[in-house]
């Protein structure tokens with residue numbers, strides 16, 4: 001179905017009530033918008049289960065087709081420091097005591113096989129070595145590095161050394177002297193050993209490193225597991241600077257948490273649906289980005305999701321989480337955190353897709369794709385066409401409220417030109433439909449509903465585009481913030497059971513009006529992409 005609306009207001013919805021006027025500053029600071037800005041972090045003990053179904057392969061294949069590049073994959077997480085290389089293991093990997101509760105993951109070289117073939121062609125991998133077992137010349141980490149480099153070849157872009165190393169004292173893995181100085185020494189020793197090893201020198205493709213991998217957010221004390229001096233500012237001051245081999249530094253962030261009763265009591269879908277909260281959570285990293293760039297490298301959000309300790313069904317797996325993730329990734333990009341890796345566990349409540357059916361809290365959950373995955377499909381369209389000099393992003397001051405965020409996206413180098421606009425309406429609208437998804441807990445299906453008609457507003461954007469320029473509009477839309485299904489990008493959804501695209505695109509096109517004005521309606525709890533057609 002195609003409808004061409006050549007009149008102003010551009011979109012049918014623009015007949016609605018409140019009008020938000022948005023100016024686009026001529027010379028705003030811009031940041032790189034990478035085509036591979038949205039990635040995944042897979043818990044090492046979940047990798048084998050993921051490879052047992054086609055869901056992730058299909059879903060990420062669809063993303064690669066739209067974005068033009070595959071999503072990067074980090075294989076890391078808590079279990080990275082509980083992974084033991086055992087060359088005599090009779091199977092590729094073995095989780096002990098079992099797949100659901102993992103104390104130790106034993107692996108041998110065959111475990112690394114099949115990753116390249118399973119994920120879309122050209123997928124970049126990051127692999128986290130075990131930094132906990134530091135005794136006897138890092139034997140374990142060296143064996144892991146050798147197997148990863150030999151098996152993954154040019155797909156292995158970066159190695160990490162340890163996961164959330166700022167929790168090592170709390171976990172009893174290091175003593176009180178553990179801090180940026182001791183970490184930097186150990187990091188140099190192990191990377192030195194890798195760089196001078198036969199298997200590294202011999203390799204046709206030599207991976208570089210992602211350093212730091214810190215868990216604790218700089219400004220939120222109740223998310224700190226222990227007292228230490230770890231952050232990017234301090235670690236680069238301590239001398240962990242080497243742009244030749246450090247491609248990126250990584251920090252982790254979970255805005256909310258289910259890890260303890262106090263934080264669990266604060267969990268809320270409303271808190272996720274708030275751009276001011278997203279800004280507070282992300283902007284605390286601005287000095288960290290500066291420190292990474294001063295050191296000649298980049299900073300990425302190497303592991304994240306809506307709530308730590310596996311997330312919370314009813315919040316993490318909703319359309320609200322899709323709108324949150326959309327805003328979160330764009331806010332991160334706009335401060336220079338240019339890649340964001342969403343964490344996946346094969347049985348975690350926050351996973352965007354799960355590979356296998358499982359029993360959980362007395363329910364039989366089906367394998368499948370959850371509503372928040374659609375944020376990735378939408379953002380794949382946002383970054384599409386990122387060729388030549390690439391795209392850049394700038395947040396819009398005129399769309400910067402709790403319930404509305406906006407971004408201008410530019411093409412080209414110094415003489416950049418406005419190419420796309422993205423707006424996210426984060427106002428909560430709770431629906432009475434689309435509340436169930438067979439891959440999530442039915443016990444958390446929402447019982448809340450918003451009264452009356454769903455509010456809409458008209459965005460009136462003053463663009464530098466010439467009058468008459470054709471534009472296309474795509475919408476990330478769903479029944480409501482609380483919905484777990486029925487989410488699409490302009491009618492195109494993802495089959496819950498296969499991860500394949502389904503549905504037909506409802507095209508919305510129009511033209512730029514007088515003086516460059518683009519008018520577009522947006523519903524409460526919706527995101528729109530407006531781009532030159």
Ligand SMILES: *[C@@H]1O[C@H](CO)[C@@H](O)[C@H](O)[C@H]1NC(C)=O
Nearest residue numbers: 096097098099100101102359
């Ligand atoms: C896995 O091991 C844990 C701890 O021993 C146990 O509580 C749980 O029942 C086991 N789960 C399965 C599926 O065997």
Ligand SMILES: *[C@@H]1O[C@H](CO)[C@@H](O)[C@H](O)[C@H]1NC(C)=O
Nearest residue numbers: 084085132133134135140173
């Ligand atoms: C790794 O460290 C853990 C904890 O100290 C220990 O139990 C285990 O035996 C070590 N494994 C190896 C291979 O060094």
Ligand SMILES: *[C@@H]1O[C@H](CO)[C@@H](O)[C@H](O)[C@H]1NC(C)=O
Nearest residue numbers: 134173174175176177178182
């Ligand atoms: C702490 O660990 C470091 C490194 O393993 C060691 O050199 C130091 O002696 C330890 N300090 C104490 C107080 O045990």
Ligand SMILES: *[C@@H]1O[C@H](CO)[C@@H](O)[C@H](O)[C@H]1NC(C)=O
Nearest residue numbers: 146197198199200201202203
């Ligand atoms: C170097 O590469 C060759 C050929 O691939 C291989 O046989 C040899 O074992 C490698 N040496 C080391 C130290 O990895």
Ligand SMILES: *[C@@H]1O[C@H](CO)[C@@H](O)[C@H](O)[C@H]1NC(C)=O
Nearest residue numbers: 217218228229230231233234
């Ligand atoms: C950085 O180091 C200083 C001095 O040791 C310390 O006071 C501060 O807390 C550290 N920052 C972080 C985020 O740990």
Ligand SMILES: *[C@@H]1O[C@H](CO)[C@@H](O)[C@H](O)[C@H]1NC(C)=O
Nearest residue numbers: 217220223254255277280281
């Ligand atoms: C995110 O922001 C909210 C609201 O200010 C706050 O409650 C929460 O602790 C923040 N989380 C992190 C990790 O910054």
Ligand SMILES: *[C@@H]1O[C@H](CO)[C@@H](O)[C@H](O)[C@H]1NC(C)=O
Nearest residue numbers: 276279395396397398400401
């Ligand atoms: C958005 O608002 C926050 C304060 O809430 C401010 O710090 C930030 O600079 C604003 N962003 C833009 C693009 O104006």
Ligand SMILES: *[C@@H]1O[C@H](CO)[C@@H](O)[C@H](O)[C@H]1NC(C)=O
Nearest residue numbers: 269270428430446447448482
């Ligand atoms: C929307 O629904 C969720 C539960 O699904 C509830 O926690 C939240 O308070 C509701 N928000 C509003 C504004 O009604």
